[in-house]
Amino acid sequence: MNIEMKGINKSFGTNQVLKEAGFLLKDGEVHALMGENGAGKSTLMKILTGVYTRDAGTVLVDGNEVVYKSPQEAEKAGIVFIYQELNVLFDLTVEENLFMGKEITKSFGICDKKAMRQKAQEVMDKMGVNIPINAVMSDLSVGQQQMVEICKALMVDAKVLIMDEPTAALTQSETEGLFKLIKSLREKGVSIVYISHRMEEIFELCDRITILRDGTYVDTKNICDIDMDDIVRMMIGREIGERYPKRENVEIGKEIIRVEGLTKEKKFNDVSFSVKAGEVLGVSGLMGAGRTEIMQAIFGNLPYDSGSVFIEGQEMKIKCAKDAIEAGIGFITEDRKTEGLLLDKSISDNIVLANLDKVSDKGVVKGAKVKEIVKKGIEEFRIKCFGPQHECTNLSGGNQQKVVFAKWVYTDPKILILDEPTRGVDIGAKKEIYSVINDLAAKGVAIILVSSELPEVLGMSDRIMVVHEGKVTGIVDAADADQEKVMTLATGGTL
Amino acid sequence: MGNTSTNTLNKKSWTSYIGEYGAFIALVFLVVVISVISPEFRTAGNFLNLLRQATFNGLIAFGMTCVILSDGIDLSVGSTLALSAVICAKLIMSGCPAILAMLISLVAGTFLGVVSGLLVTKGRLQPFIATLITMTAYRGLALILTDGKPISNIAKSIESSGNQFAFKLVGKGNFINVPIPAILLIFALAVFFFVLNKTTFGRKVYATGSNAKCAKLVGVNITKTKIIVYAISGFMSALTGLILISRLDSAQPTLGEGYELDAIAAVALGGTSMSGGRGKITGTIAGVLIIAVLNNGMNLLEVSTYYQDVIKAVVILVAVLSDRKR
Numbered sequence: 001m002n003i004e005m006k007g008i009n010k011s012f013g014t015n016q017v018l019k020e021a022g023f024l025l026k027d028g029e030v031h032a033l034m035g036e037n038g039a040g041k042s043t044l045m046k047i048l049t050g051v052y053t054r055d056a057g058t059v060l061v062d063g064n065e066v067v068y069k070s071p072q073e074a075e076k077a078g079i080v081f082i083y084q085e086l087n088v089l090f091d092l093t094v095e096e097n098l099f100m101g102k103e104i105t106k107s108f109g110i111c112d113k114k115a116m117r118q119k120a121q122e123v124m125d126k127m128g129v130n131i132p133i134n135a136v137m138s139d140l141s142v143g144q145q146q147m148v149e150i151c152k153a154l155m156v157d158a159k160v161l162i163m164d165e166p167t168a169a170l171t172q173s174e175t176e177g178l179f180k181l182i183k184s185l186r187e188k189g190v191s192i193v194y195i196s197h198r199m200e201e202i203f204e205l206c207d208r209i210t211i212l213r214d215g216t217y218v219d220t221k222n223i224c225d226i227d228m229d230d231i232v233r234m235m236i237g238r239e240i241g242e243r244y245p246k247r248e249n250v251e252i253g254k255e256i257i258r259v260e261g262l263t264k265e266k267k268f269n270d271v272s273f274s275v276k277a278g279e280v281l282g283v284s285g286l287m288g289a290g291r292t293e294i295m296q297a298i299f300g301n302l303p304y305d306s307g308s309v310f311i312e313g314q315e316m317k318i319k320c321a322k323d324a325i326e327a328g329i330g331f332i333t334e335d336r337k338t339e340g341l342l343l344d345k346s347i348s349d350n351i352v353l354a355n356l357d358k359v360s361d362k363g364v365v366k367g368a369k370v371k372e373i374v375k376k377g378i379e380e381f382r383i384k385c386f387g388p389q390h391e392c393t394n395l396s397g398g399n400q401q402k403v404v405f406a407k408w409v410y411t412d413p414k415i416l417i418l419d420e421p422t423r424g425v426d427i428g429a430k431k432e433i434y435s436v437i438n439d440l441a442a443k444g445v446a447i448i449l450v451s452s453e454l455p456e457v458l459g460m461s462d463r464i465m466v467v468h469e470g471k472v473t474g475i476v477d478a479a480d481a482d483q484e485k486v487m488t489l490a491t492g493g494t495l
Numbered sequence: 496m497g498n499t500s501t502n503t504l505n506k507k508s509w510t511s512y513i514g515e516y517g518a519f520i521a522l523v524f525l526v527v528v529i530s531v532i533s534p535e536f537r538t539a540g541n542f543l544n545l546l547r548q549a550t551f552n553g554l555i556a557f558g559m560t561c562v563i564l565s566d567g568i569d570l571s572v573g574s575t576l577a578l579s580a581v582i583c584a585k586l587i588m589s590g591c592p593a594i595l596a597m598l599i600s601l602v603a604g605t606f607l608g609v610v611s612g613l614l615v616t617k618g619r620l621q622p623f624i625a626t627l628i629t630m631t632a633y634r635g636l637a638l639i640l641t642d643g644k645p646i647s648n649i650a651k652s653i654e655s656s657g658n659q660f661a662f663k664l665v666g667k668g669n670f671i672n673v674p675i676p677a678i679l680l681i682f683a684l685a686v687f688f689f690v691l692n693k694t695t696f697g698r699k700v701y702a703t704g705s706n707a708k709c710a711k712l713v714g715v716n717i718t719k720t721k722i723i724v725y726a727i728s729g730f731m732s733a734l735t736g737l738i739l740i741s742r743l744d745s746a747q748p749t750l751g752e753g754y755e756l757d758a759i760a761a762v763a764l765g766g767t768s769m770s771g772g773r774g775k776i777t778g779t780i781a782g783v784l785i786i787a788v789l790n791n792g793m794n795l796l797e798v799s800t801y802y803q804d805v806i807k808a809v810v811i812l813v814a815v816l817s818d819r820k821r
Contacts (some may be wrong), residue, residue: 032625057648106806118794292623297746299712301712320716321711321712321713321714322714322715322716323712324714325714326714331712333712336707338708338709339708339709339711339712339713341706341709342701342702342705342706342709342710342772343706344772344773345701345702345705349698349701349702352698353698353699353702353710353713353715354713354714356698357695358697359695360695363694363695363696364694364695365694365698367693398613407713433728494649
């Protein structure tokens with residue numbers, strides 16, 4: 001199946017996410033779609049499959065213009081999108097998931113279990129996937145769940161398969177299995193759109209590559225004609241250096257936090273590092289490497305088996321968030337919407353909640369103090385809003401994140417853990433957040449910056465700690481680190 | 496974003512005012528309509544009477560509001576009321592000074608609430624199930640304690656006149672012609688308003704109901720907050736129980752049956768979100784008064800009790816629908 005998308009525009013509110021975007025997918029190829037976070041890869045694919053409607057542009061499938069009104073319509077035409085967030089029903093069995101909405105029935109709508117089981121087994125065998133079809137989804141590993149998702153796509157005879165970061169949560173061996181599968185699908189003439197940030201996968205798997213930047217089409221190349229540097233240059237469109245504001249006049253002081261031998265079975269093992277005042281420690285690693293878990297453990301949100309955390313030389317027993325806050329740790333979690341904010345509450349409510357002790361006296365909240373701290377927060381962080389009572393749901397991603405920063409900064413943390421602080425934030429707001437990070441460092445806060453974006457880690461950190469499968473594979477000075485070095489460590493290699 | 500959008504955001508549309516004060520508008524509307532039809536309704540005596548009737552549901556609904564704001568629900572209020580009332584009556588009958596018995600009853604009610612809270616937090620039961628369990632258990636305990644029979648003539652059995660006075664005062668007393676229960680209701684309203692709006696605890700209740708994960712990460716003790724909320728609900732139920740047995744001069748194990756539903760209806764009428772985090776105590780009092788006015792008015796107008804329920808249901812439906820977010 002040939003797909004051509006041309007001149008696609010799409011805006012959400014005032015935010016234009018696609019401008020003249022497009023690409024050309026040929027029959028039976030694996031086509032990589034690359035770009036930074038927010039470049040519009042997923043949005044473009046969602047327009048193709050009818051999740052979103054386009055504002056302008058054309059989509060040609062085998063030369064005919066099409067507009068799919070829903071993912072179901074696209075699926076009927078043989079175009080299936082496997083989302084990054086798995087779209088499975090966890091309480092149901094594999095077979096029930098595979099046939100959800102397209103059950104084989106006998107008369108009167110009675111399910112033909114036998115026929116379904118047979119067909120499911122057939123598809124699984126064909127794919128070389130070995131998962132019991134009567135297993136309950138929640139009992140499977142994420143990798144297995146992903147396999148089921150792919151099988152589900154193949155149940156409908158997909159001619160085009162779109163995969164959004166399919167290996168993000170997979171282990172090495174699961175990834176290898178997936179690659180074998182993709183290659184055999186290609187031989188059968190299925191076209192695959194492969195969205196990924198992992199260069200080595202792109203080079204191993206893909207035939208051609210299209211690059212998007214800031215919602216715009218950049219170029220399409222044969223994979224054999226280019227190298228990693230070309231891709232990065234096209235993705236970023238300028239030198240990495242200038243995107244990250246320089247930290248000036250920052251004195252790196254004494255050690256603030258030291259972690260020794262932190263271990264949690266099956267999550268992370270013997271993690272040791274330290275951060276000094278005014279220093280930014282970048283933490284890099286593939287998704288599922290255990291970065292977030294380590295941070296959750298330090299913050300007291302995930303009990304660990306052994307190891308110790310020292311703050312300013314003193315061992316701390318941190319058992320819950322309250323202990324952590326008292327010890328001077330602030331934590332901006334990766335999931336702003338479910339963990340970072342009371343979305344249905346105002347900016348004021350959110351900032352105040354983390355600073356209740358500051359604005360209250362013997363349990364009574366003082367209105368004047370609330371006004372003062374919130375006004376300061378809105379001004380200092382340049383939060384774009386109509387006032388303190390603006391509900392957080394109605395803020396842009398960048399402004400939401402600024403609210404989260406504001407609420408933590410006023411707790412006067414000595415250590416601030418930032419887990420993917422710029423995820424889902426547009427480029428302008430990103431730069432502002434980087435400035436905030438630099439200002440905090442200048443004030444002597446020790447900062448731990450966890451990020452999946454390599455350029456961000458390289459551009460913002462003083463040192464970089466790389467985690468692979470729960471182990472620290474190296475801590476390198478940012479000055480003599482590059483993408484390749486970090487990637488090597490992140491994939492378990494040695495320098 | 497330009498200035499125009501800022502202005503539209505700042506200016507609230509009239510529909511949003513209806514959303515915010517819908518319950519009060521409905522209340523005023525009802526009062527006016529019934530006053531026009533029924534001369535009896537608009538007498539001062541009847542208003543005081545109405546206020547006293549509203550007390551039972553009102554006190555319970557205040558506690559219920561806290562629970563629902565924290566993303567819970569308390570079905571056990573009626574049973575808690577009965578069990579703590581029975582405990583009080585039993586103690587008095589066995590010679591315990593009435594004031595002490597009443598205090599013990601309040602403590603017992605609070606404790607019964609804590610049990611619900613523990614089941615929800617430590618037991619990780621869904622609030623609906625947890626309080627369904629305590630509701631059933633407390634009712635059973637009240638029946639066991641009384642052997643299923645009402646305890647009557649409580650006041651008469653109190654020997655000391657001071658204690659007797661105190662016992663009678665709670666339910667039957669007046670202060671400058673205003674019934675004590677009504678005073679308790681107004682006092683409780685003020686306290687709840689203060690606690691929910693002006694204290695750190697109030698903030699924590701809202702935060703817990705809005706997004707417990709987020710609240711926990713900024714150091715709010717979710718477990719503690721939830722337990723306290725159920726304890727408050729238990730306390731308010733016990734207090735209502737005391738007023739009831741003082742008025743009736745008898746304690747029945749079947750007291751307070753169905754009160755949980757009236758309280759939940761009042762909270763819903765007042766615009767509090769059943770999934771927590773959003774709502775106001777002022778809305779709840781409006782909801783309570785709407786139900787009281789309806790009951791009182793329809794009785795005065797001699798509407799058949801069968802029709803009364805249907806009419807109440809329609810009023811609740813209309814109020815809740817008009818309260819939906821735009």
